Amino acid sequence: MEKIVLGPWVFTPSEYTISDGSTETELEPLLTKLLHYFAVNPGKILSRQQLVDTIWQQSYVDDNAINRAISELRKALQHPALSQTPIKTHHRKGYSLQLQPLTSPAISTIAATAAGQFSEPQTATISVTKKHTSVFWLAPLALLLLGIGGMMFYFFPAEPEPVTQSRQSDGKPQIIEVDIVNQQKITWYKGIESRPLLSPDKQLLAYSHSQPDGAIRVLIRKLGISSGNTLQEVAIESNDALYSVQTWQPQSLNLLIQAVSKDGKQCEYLNYDFSQYPKYQVTKLTQCSGLVLGVAQVSLDSQWLYYSKSSGGMYSSNALIAENLISGTTQTLHAAPSAGLGVTMLALSGDGSKLAYILMPESNKPDIYLYDPATREHSLVGSLPFAILLLGLEWSIDQASLILPGADGILQYRLADKSLTLLKLPDGVTVGELSLLDHNQAYISALTAAIATQGSFQLVRINLPFNEAERQIHFVNDAAGSSMALAVSPTDVSKYAFAANWTGGWQLWLNNDGKNIQLTELAQDDPMPINSISWSGDGRYIAFIKQANLYLYDTQRHQLIPKRQSNDVGQPIWLPDNSGLVLTLVQGKSQNLWQLDLVSNDLSQLTFTAGNFAQYDSNGQLLYHRDGKLYQFVDGAKQDIELKANSDSNYMAMWTLQADQQYRYSMLGHIEQFDVISGETRQSQLPYQLVGLHPDPHNPDNLYATVFVTPELALEFIQWQPAVAK
Incomplete structure (x- = not known):
């Protein structure tokens, strides 16, 4: 039939x-x-x-x-x-x-579903009825937001030079162009469908679904033609929690899922046994401390849970942790570095004998490690020669290579000889995450590309943010496309500069008393957004970052000045006397604060033990962040004074300063304000996923924020082969 x-x-x-x-x-x-x-x-x-x-x-x-x-x-x-x-x-x-x-045998079909409750399984019929829930944003999507939002310097890998040798001695990959011979959309729900994960027997496909109303669930699909010839999916969802798919346990049908309550106060790792699919058994494994940039993995013998954990909340460096699920004891397998994201993606080999993980240092050039649970030995197997934000890590079918998706290509790192091969995808095909069905077939998500377009980021103005009874929230613009960073002029209450991609590429715009004016004409084909906008105190210059390059816009001469074009700059802040800027500068594996003199263009190093997100307080004192803590600058080393440590892992590990107010936010929509003078703390929760805060220097009752609006992003099945020479 x-x-x-x-x-x-x-x-x-x-x-x-x-x-x-x-x-x-x-x-x-x-x-x-x-x-x-x-x-x-x-x-x-x-x-x-x-x-x-x-x-x-x-x-x-x-x-x-x-x-x-x-x-x-x-x-x-x-x-x-x-x-x-x-x-x-x-x-x-x-x-x-x-x-x-x-029509591919890898593609599935649909019918029955089940819904899980927070820690308690319960079967129900799948429904696409909208749920009015609080908003949430889980890794690895959170990781992507950090990259685009200006907290990291790179997004797509630098284009490597073509090479002809089969094995490279200079660390550059061999490039193999491939043709896509089969590409099919396999999901159709509204919102973002991400992190496709094939079970070890290749019979079940699990993925996360971020819905337009902010709810997040996990779907598990039966592959192949099932009994009744209908498409089968099980949904793990509830009104109390948001679910994120993590990993399959090696050689089993046990799926690890993270469940976080919508207020961020409760977090659990749950094991779902799908050996009797569509029926399942759910077991709570352990508590978790909140959002981290990475995924977790259960060992082959079910004794250990491996995961990354930060000490200071989102964006502070992550350590690699092993937790004994029998005794409850934990071990730090790889300590968090002083700066950078630390341990992010990890994956056990098919036989469970090796744990591969990615360490993101300050330079954002990923280091690839292997950990042997039997010998407890770590080995650095290689470092990628270019900066790239990785959302996926997969073992090859033969377990001889590690697979790393990178937007317009798929990197294969062969462990035996440490050689790199880049499968260059045709134009229009983007892979941010993948799960291999065979050596040349995969389920993919194009998460890396679509997220910054399609109006995914928007700016809002919040009046009376901490008075929920009278609070008002308005979208700043209604133009098609995304808008992101914003800074209010320090001298003119009627002006603010912002970034938007309304004309085919990201440009700097000026809102002058309600009228939007485009200031720059930068390259239209560059997908990297403008971020980290900062006005000079006299209101003349606007500094901003694009592709880790520093630009100044002279508002008097209406002139764009490329100031530093070395792809190594982030987060500029003006000196109080407007004579220069404090920058976060990446050099090799070092990330520190430097001071740039605008007249001489000389750079002088300020911090020597890592530092980022510099700001000046109301007294002109330089403050900066390191490993999730706020420091007062003294000598850039041992004499610097720790002022605050992040006490809630759901909050971003950084504070935004405005006069005597210190702000921080979470991706759950929380905003916190601390008054340095009175010592008073106020909190509020917005009905949006927050990506950035932009205080108004003229009105403490106004805040601007970058919020996330869920785009449409489906999973696909692709099959490739070496390109035919033309």
């Missing part, structure tokens, strides 16, 4: 039906024939005459009959999980089916 999967529908032509697993619709014979014709010609524009010749097979058919048939078929195919029309009209050309039929 022929069955065709079309988006959320399973189409059975011989029975004249379409089914989504919970409902079945019977189609008229004419509509069945019409849908089958579209299904065997997916994506092709079929003219009205082609439809007449194939479907009606008459010399003449009234236009109204064709219109009515198309309209009725569209209506039958409508589904809450679809974000676009199932049949697209091409003016004066015809119609095309927008639902790609899934």
Whole structure:
């Protein structure tokens, strides 16, 4: 019996039906024939005459009959999980089916689901009904926001030079261009579908689903044709918690999931046993301290849980921790570095004998380590020669290589000879996360590319942020595209500068008394956003960062000045006398504060034990951050005074200063204000996912913030082969 999967529908032509697993619709014979014709010609524009010749097979058919048939078929195919029309009209050309039929044996089909409660499993029917929940943002999506938001300097890898040798001695990868021979969208829910994870037996696919209303759940799909020939998915979700998929346990059908309460106060690692799929058993493994940049992994013998943990909250460096799930004791396997993100992604080999993990140092050039649980030995197997923000780490099918997705390519690091191979993907194909089905087939998420576009970041103005009864929140702009960083002029209450990608690329804009004016004409094809905007105290110059380069905009001469073009700069802040800037500078594996003199262009080093996010307080005293703590600068080393340590791991490990107020925020929407003079602390929670705070220097009752708006991002299945020479 022929069955065709079309988006959320399973189409059975011989029975004249379409089914989504919970409902079945019977189609008229004419509509069945019409849908089958579209299904065997997916994506092709079929003219009205082609439809007449194939479907009606008459010399003449009234236009109204064709219109009515198309309209009725569209209506039958409508589904809450679809974000676009199932049949697209091409003016004066015809119609095309927008639902790609899934024909690969790797692609699954849908029907029953189950819902889990926080720590308590409970079976229920899947529903796409909206839930009004608080907002949340989990790693690795959080990791991406950090990279784009200006807290890291690089996003995409630098383009390596082509090489011809099969093994490289200079650390550069061998580049192999590949063609995509099969690419199919496999999910259709609204929101972000990310972190695809294939079970060790390649029979189950798990992934996270961030919904437009802020809820996050985990979906587990049965691959291949199941009993009843319907698509099967299990949903782990509840009204009390948000779920993030972590990893599969080696050689088992145990899935590790992190559950965090929506107020951020409770965090648990849960084990879901899917050996009797779709039924499952859930077991609480241990508590967790909150959000971290990375994932966790259970050992083959179920005795150990490996995860990354920070001591100072989000963005402070992570250590690699091993927790004994029997005794509850913990061990630090790799200490957190003094700066950088530290340990992020990790993955056990298929046989559980080796743990691979990524260490992100200050330079953001990832170090790749292997840990042997049997001998307790660590080995640095290599360092990537370029800066890149990695969201995935996977072992190859033969366990001989590590696989690292990198936006427009897939890196393969061969452990035996430490050689790098870059599979260069064709234009238009982006891989941020992946899970291998075979050596040349994978389920992927394009998480790295779409997140900064499609209006995903927006600026809001918050009046009376700590008075929930009278608080008002307004979106600053209504233009299509994203806007991100913002800084209010220190001399003119009616002006603020901000970054937006409204014209095909990120540019610096000025809002002058409600009117938006584009200030720069930077390269349109550069995906990197503008961030870290800072006005000079006299209001003349605007400093900002793009691609880790420093620019100044002269508001008097209306001139853009490229100030430092070495791809190593971040987070500029003006000196109180406007004579220069304090910068975060990355050199090799060192990240420190430096002072730049604008007249001589001379640089002088300020900190010698790592430092970032410099700011000046109301007394002109330089403060900066190191490892999740706020310091007062004295000598840049041992004499510097620790002022504050982050006490809540859900908060970003940094404070934003404005006059005598210190602000910090969490991705859960929390904002905290500390008054240095009175010692009073005020807190509030916004109904948005926060990416940045931008205080108004003229009005303490106003705050600007960058918030995240969930875009549409689906999972795909791809198959590739070496490109054919042309």
